[in-house]
Each structure stands twice: as C-alpha cells, then as structure tokens.
Amino acid sequence: MLIRCKPIRFGYKIWALCSSDGYPHKLKLYRGKGPDQTKLPLGTRGVKDMMSAIESCSAVTKHEVYFDNFSTSYDLLKSLAEQNIKVTGTVRDNRAAGAAKLMKPNAVMKKSTRGEFDFRCDGEFLCK
Template sequence: MFISGKPIGFGYKIWTMSSANGYPYALKIYAGRDERKKNEPLGMKVIEEMISVLERPEKHE
C-alpha cells in the first residue's frame, strides 16, 4: 500500500487469532496482494482463513 510522505512504500501486516488467555491459535503474515482474485475485503479473507483452523468455531467467542 502506498502512502505519500511515508519513507518506504511497502510493509507487512501480521494477523493473529488468540484465545482470551492470549494463547495463539493461528498466525498469518500478509505481504501483499493474494494471487486469488476475489472481490472480498482483506479483513474478510483473513477472518475466514483464521476460523478454518478451529474445529468448532461456535465454542470460541
């Protein structure tokens, strides 16, 4: 993502899904556009990928 005035025009995003106690379930490092062309927002894609590692998502709030 380019932001004018920012010294470097690129960066990373690190997404993590953790329990209420702070234990991580999943970690995703985002470094740029995904090759799959979907018209979903980035946050929606990340949430769907993170939830897929849980066996029973309804148990985790």
C-alpha cells in the same frame, strides 16, 4: 507494506488468532495481493482464513470472536452468525450496511454527556 497516517509508515501486517489467555493459535504474514483473490474485502478474507483454523481443530461448538474496525463489516457479521460464532467489533460508518441509520460520529461527539453512544437493531444484529 505502506500504512498511511501512522507514525511509522512501513511495516508488516500479521494476522493473529489468539485465545482469551493470549496464546496465538494461528499466525499469517500478509504478503500482498495473491493470484487467487476473491472480491471479498481484505479484512473479511483475513478473518475467514483465521476462522478456518477454528473449524478444523476445535471440538468447541460456540465461539466468541473480537476484532477491530479494520475487519468488521455487516456482511462478515452475518456470515459468522450463520456459523454460530458470536462477534464483537467496532464498525466503521461506511461498513454498517444493516444499521445505516446510526447517528453520525460528529453528532455523537456534540452530545453533552461523556460516553454517549447510539444503537440500532435490524432484528438480527445489534449495532451500537
């Protein structure tokens, strides 16, 4: 797989569902576009596929999931919240549909204090 803007451009993408102690519970090698692809973004499809392993094999009803900005989107947060799954992730500017009035990254970087951030809540989700 070609990954632009990386020091090593070609590599493998492996989806991993790991527990808090670091043990992997499900691994999936990304093999490119499949014949039965839905219109969902790749990150959303990957997370939902991983979460299907939790739903079928876990007796615990409350889960907390952490992932990076590749997977995080407002629609994914909403669908996981409906399944009582708490999510923490970094949201890219173009995927923060429910928090569109967040301060732009350039404006945050111009703030004088280090560690400055902005947050918004739409009544359901808190984005910061």
